[in-house]
Amino acid sequence: MLLPKDIIQDGHPTLRLISENVTVPLSRKDKDKGKEMLKYLEMSLDEKTSEKYQMTPGVGLAAPQIGISKRMFACFFFDGKEDYQFVIYNPVIKEKSKEMIYLKTGEGCLSVPGKSGHVLRHKKLVVEGYIYNNLDKSLDYKEITLTDYAAIVFQHEYDHLDGILFTDKITEDYEKYEAIA
Numbered sequence: 001m002l003l004p005k006d007i008i009q010d011g012h013p014t015l016r017l018i019s020e021n022v023t024v025p026l027s028r029k030d031k032d033k034g035k036e037m038l039k040y041l042e043m044s045l046d047e048k049t050s051e052k053y054q055m056t057p058g059v060g061l062a063a064p065q066i067g068i069s070k071r072m073f074a075c076f077f078f079d080g081k082e083d084y085q086f087v088i089y090n091p092v093i094k095e096k097s098k099e100m101i102y103l104k105t106g107e108g109c110l111s112v113p114g115k116s117g118h119v120l121r122h123k124k125l126v127v128e129g130y131i132y133n134n135l136d137k138s139l140d141y142k143e144i145t146l147t148d149y150a151a152i153v154f155q156h157e158y159d160h161l162d163g164i165l166f167t168d169k170i171t172e173d174y175e176k177y178e179a180i181a
């Protein structure tokens, strides 16, 4: 089980590495690690477990944040329309909209505690990769389209795979773009 102590913080060199592709077919170890990352997010969003283990609520967790320099991350959230609970391995962003948006409340990160800021993100993405869907337990190589909140979370997590933190991208020049609640 992952615990808050397993999450590395800004300043740790692993957060700044370009992560390596995950080997395919996926190993048992990488599959299990993905599920552990999902479980961590689920527990962090549950009032009882987050209090018990003193977890900060999180909707995304990338492998580099637990010290593993591999191209995989987990997302766990409801965007108001749809539940997203998945791990993506070797994600590729195939298309991104020109239109930019930002998260109204500002972004935060489990690896940068206590900090938030506005970051411009693409409104719509077409991505592909090996996706483990926690809702139906399927694992397939597929293409998905993400918009608004889901696209923001995806881009934040994807950046971790390239050693980029949201704090690198904070801008004060966001108000002319669309705010996503």
Ligand SMILES: [Zn+2]
Residues within 6 Å of the ligand: 108, 109, 110, 111, 156, 157, 160
């Ligand atoms: Zn982050």
